[in-house]
Amino acid sequence: MERLITQAIREERSADLHRLRLANCGRYVAKQLHYFEQALTKHRQAKAARKRAETEQALRRAARNLSFAVEAMKERMEREQKEGQLFFVDDQIAPPYRFSKRMNVRVSYRWRRTVDDEWTFDSITFVHDVDLRPDYATPVTKRKPSAAKLEQNLQNRLYQTWEHLMRGALCSVRDYFRKGGDGNKIPDTYRVTVDSYSRELNNYSTQFWRQQP
Template sequence: MGEINIPHDQQTALDAVDTRELDRLIDQALRSEQSGAIPGLLRNCGPCVAGRLQAFGQALGQHRAAKAARKREETRRDLRSAGSDLAHAVDGMKRRLETERKDAELFVVDDLIAPPYRFSKALSVKVNYRWRRSADDAWAYGSITFTHEVDTRPDYTKPAPKRKPSAAKQEQELQHQRYLTWEHLMRGALYSVRDFFRDGGDGAAIPGTFKATVDSHSRGLNNYSTQFWRQQP
């Protein structure tokens, strides 16, 4: 799945959902205590909707299992809340899709970025994009490479392990931590380029490379590290 763009198969699934029909089916499920056609209607609508659908199913099961009147009243409230959350999740994804399609008239950021096989302390993420100033213009293509040097100094704020791990275990943990840092860099890079365009930024002003800034306290990346348009210290 892409990081910032809804995949095409999920777009198709979301387009097929009639929200009024979904509301009707949720009300029907509250009465019948069965999910009915809801899972089929929302198949392949993405992880956000899938998570809410699972929560709705769990609430439905708990309501069916409840016997005492007081417990039934409690589980019914929970079920109504889960149904409302599900409907809002679908509505939110459909609005997000509408925004993405509007964005795509003027810019598209390629968010399918594979991690490297192995991570060194020098991390980088290349973001490709295309943009134009109006829907009548030809597309211009560009890219920006974000770089980050991992601080390898020991972190003395963390307690030392009781037993020193093996060299293989240390390397495994090192690779895992650097993967998490790379993932943070990748996500920040994608959102920064998208937000730059969404705020009306000119693609011609995007630099070819940008060294991510680091947090002065943690020495790592933060939410502002990849904002290439900010004045650098």
């Protein structure tokens, strides 16, 4: 990869680099590849010496970012393969058709203490009651919205909350196992905590182990 990146900079074209199919290595790598190709195009089109010096500097910076992204992806894959021998958290969680004040996110997982043990399959359900009291810091519009618009706004707000809850739930279960947590101590249900000031979810809301003795 490093050789092909250097070649792309020297030849000012990235055709050979495409053989590696970096665009299929996840959104982060694909985005950095896109930035590299944009920088390559700008450098190729630059004519004046000063402009080419600027575009070359930007191109080499984009090349370093692309290399870093690929290395980070490889390290993540290696870590996940190693972790997968002891635990797996299912992140395929579909949102409900319609959202309500009471939210439930069920995270399924499997785990074992050693690679010689049998898998244990279980789940934890995170429960959250959304505080729907109005936010008085938000300016009030002069024109009163229709009932349909109010319902749409509410569903959008609840969807954003559900996404936050879902992501936090997944991260909490993964972090728990990554820290060597005992799967037998994961509760079946956990009522999440909220920020005492904003009354909303924060980075600690789904950390179920903080409530355990």
